[in-house]
Amino acid sequence: MTPNSLAVLLNEITRRTSEKPRVIDVLDHPDVFWQQKNFIKDHAKLKALFCTRRSAKSFTAGLYLVHEALNNPGCNVLFIGLTRASAKAIIWKDILRVLDKKHGLMAKPNQAELTMTLPNGSLIAVTGVDSDQSEMMKLLGRKWRLVCIDEASMYTINTRNLVYGILGPAMVDPNSGGDMGTICMLGTASDLPRGLFFDVTTGKEPGWKLFEWSAHDNPHVARQWQENLEQIAQNRPLYMETPQFKQWFLNQWVVDENKLVYRFNRDRNLCDYLPNLPNAGWVFVLGVDTGWEDDNAFVLTGYHQNNPAAYVVSSYSQKQMTFDQVAAKITEYMNDREYPISKVFIDGANKQGVESMRQRSNIPFEYADKQDKATFIELCNADLVQARVKIVNSKANQGLIDEMNALIWVTDGDTIKIPKKEHPALPNHRCDAFLYAWRNGYHYHWGALAPVIPIGSKAWFEKQAEDIWTRERENIETANGTGKDWGESGGW
Numbered sequence: 001m002t003p004n005s006l007a008v009l010l011n012e013i014t015r016r017t018s019e020k021p022r023v024i025d026v027l028d029h030p031d032v033f034w035q036q037k038n039f040i041k042d043h044a045k046l047k048a049l050f051c052t053r054r055s056a057k058s059f060t061a062g063l064y065l066v067h068e069a070l071n072n073p074g075c076n077v078l079f080i081g082l083t084r085a086s087a088k089a090i091i092w093k094d095i096l097r098v099l100d101k102k103h104g105l106m107a108k109p110n111q112a113e114l115t116m117t118l119p120n121g122s123l124i125a126v127t128g129v130d131s132d133q134s135e136m137m138k139l140l141g142r143k144w145r146l147v148c149i150d151e152a153s154m155y156t157i158n159t160r161n162l163v164y165g166i167l168g169p170a171m172v173d174p175n176s177g178g179d180m181g182t183i184c185m186l187g188t189a190s191d192l193p194r195g196l197f198f199d200v201t202t203g204k205e206p207g208w209k210l211f212e213w214s215a216h217d218n219p220h221v222a223r224q225w226q227e228n229l230e231q232i233a234q235n236r237p238l239y240m241e242t243p244q245f246k247q248w249f250l251n252q253w254v255v256d257e258n259k260l261v262y263r264f265n266r267d268r269n270l271c272d273y274l275p276n277l278p279n280a281g282w283v284f285v286l287g288v289d290t291g292w293e294d295d296n297a298f299v300l301t302g303y304h305q306n307n308p309a310a311y312v313v314s315s316y317s318q319k320q321m322t323f324d325q326v327a328a329k330i331t332e333y334m335n336d337r338e339y340p341i342s343k344v345f346i347d348g349a350n351k352q353g354v355e356s357m358r359q360r361s362n363i364p365f366e367y368a369d370k371q372d373k374a375t376f377i378e379l380c381n382a383d384l385v386q387a388r389v390k391i392v393n394s395k396a397n398q399g400l401i402d403e404m405n406a407l408i409w410v411t412d413g414d415t416i417k418i419p420k421k422e423h424p425a426l427p428n429h430r431c432d433a434f435l436y437a438w439r440n441g442y443h444y445h446w447g448a449l450a451p452v453i454p455i456g457s458k459a460w461f462e463k464q465a466e467d468i469w470t471r472e473r474e475n476i477e478t479a480n481g482t483g484k485d486w487g488e489s490g491g492w
Contacts, residue, residue, distance in 0.1 A: 026066050026103055031220070035213045040064045044209035045171070048152070049186040050201045053248045054215040054225055057186045061148035062095035064184065066105065068146045069122035075145040076123045082151055083128035088114055090150060092126055129162065130155050136166045144170050145181040152187035152197035156425040159185075159196040191243070193253045193406050194426050202253070214251065244414070259411060261422055262431060263381040264404035270393040274302065274311055281305040284313070284339045287368070287437030288330065288346040289429045290353070296321040297429035298329060299400065299436075300339060303443035310383065310443040312391040313339055315400040315430050323353045327361040334363070345436040368436035374420040380438055388443065400430040407431060 027037050039049060039060060051057050065077045081087025096116055100107045107116040107124075114126040129135040136157065147167055152159065163183055171181035185197050192198070199205035215225040229249065232239055239245050243256040281304045289297040295317035302311045321329070334341050346354055348367035358365050383389045391397050407426050409416045422428050453459050 026063055026070065026099065029103070032063060033217065033219055035211070035217050036060045036063060039211045040067055042209060042211075045180050045182050046208045047182065047184045048197065048200045048208050048210050049184065050210060050212045050251065051186075051188060052214040052251045053188055054218065054221045055213055056218045056220070057188070058090050058150055059095055061150055061184070061186055062091055062099055064148060065124050065146060066096070066099050066103075068182075069118050069124050070105070070120070072145055073120035073122060076125065076142060077146040078139075078144050078148070079124070079126045080147060080149045081126070081128045082130040082154055084114070084126075085128065087126050087128045087150070096124065096126075130157055136162055139166050139170065142170060143172055143181075146184070147171070147181070148184045148186060150186050152185035153190040153192055153195075154187070155195065155197075156423070163196060189247045189251050189253045191247070191255055191259060191408050191411075192423065192425055193255060198253065212251075255406060255408060256414075259408040259416060260404075261377060261407040261409055261428075262404040263384045264391075264401070265384070266401075268387040269384055269389055269391055270401075271311070271390040272393055274313070274392065275304070275307055277304045277306055281307075282339075283442070284341045285437045285441055286330065286333050286341050286344045287433035287435070287440075288326070288344065289433040289436070290326060290347050290350060291429060292320055295319055295427065295429040296326055296329075297433040298333065299430060299433040300333060300341070301434070301437040301441060302339065303441045303446075305446060306448065308443060308446045309388045309390045310438055310441045312389070312397060312400065312434060314392070314394070314396040315433070316396065317399055317430055323357050324360075327357045327363060330363055331361065343440060345440050347432065347436070366440075369439065373435075376435065376439055380435060383438070389438065400434060403427055403429075403431050 026032070027040060033056075036056065039047065040063060049057055049060065061079060065079060068077050069075060079087060079091050081090055092114060096107075097109070099105065100109075100116065105118060107118050109116050116124040118124070127135075127138070129139070144167065149159075149162070155162075163185070167183055171183060172179075185200065187197055189201075196205060200208045201210060203210075216222050218225075232245070232249075243254040246252040246254045282302055283304075284300060284302045287297075287299045287301065289295075291297075296319070297315065297317040299315045300313040302313055303309070316329070330344060333339075334344075344363060344365055345368045346365050347370070348354055351367075354365055354367070357363060380389070391401060403426075407428050408423050410421045410423050411417060453463055
């Protein structure tokens, strides 16, 4: 080989090994629509994509991961699904492997680890975190340039801790001079109107940039999507009123009432104030649910001997309260002369702590019975449906009202799992404290209040005459000793 030929060969080898892949910008492909490009190219570090079904959310995540990996040699990018199995089913075969083949990425897949390594040294990883809180811990220790969290509305874990606590400190790309990486949450509305994704998509969480589009904007399915909607309108119009249709097709946060744990209804279960009844007939009960990372919840209820309903007077919750602080809060309730508490029922999961509070505060705690919880919830629902539970419509009770409006049973698809369990992603602490107090109230033993007869009225005089004859008869029977009229014993 001549020196010139060797030089040409070396130059070609150098060009091929140093040149970035020819498909460095996968966003230039005609299959990518403009909404996807805008989302991916935006420089915000916290982004949320909120779309209907069939809007190409997951494919957008795959494009984003590949785009960042190609353009930033040696970086790490991550796709997070609910579980490892679901994440693999969503993105591995039908998205990442498709993109690899379509664009000639020459990636090296590792099926066991669910990773793809590109020729430039970048790593695309796939995992799931919702099966166990400990799964989040596995993400510690590695730096990420991009993380895409799919199905963000469906997690049972604390997504705030995942995003801000676990991933936040890891979003520093060592190859970018310390530039922060990007976290994206992608999802559709669901039955779980709580958590970080809900707050982001409803404008309650600052610092995030929100992107929205529907399947109508996805040119690959827009025609079929419209035809599907037309068929539903023609053949199944009632389906359009269901929560599932509103979630999947309209992307609206709607809770399926059939899945709600508590049958609370604003029209029948709210009141403006306690009824005007004699003070002597009221009995007040305080329910307490303890926690640390979870809320400590306090719900004050009252019932009256002449009223068929149990009333929620007020509720309160706070995280990370010590036992001394819990005892102080209960003492505050007990010192309120307007609502003198007769009994305090407390969650006895931490019996040692409760007994310590009892000895140090002399509060007469009684342990809440937590057996057959689902059964007693259904009994409580009977009271709710019959308007025999009334919640005072106040700011103090808004947290309890919000919990009741959102708490659902764990489901398998659209079917409630048996035995019934409350969804672990949703707060239930005020509801639990309410249930303790309701379960130990006796509003169902009520009796009608005797009517008040105005003095001097016709009815009052008739009642006086009736009472006189009644007393005289009793006196006669007592004097006779037989319970008979005098006429029967020879007196008359």
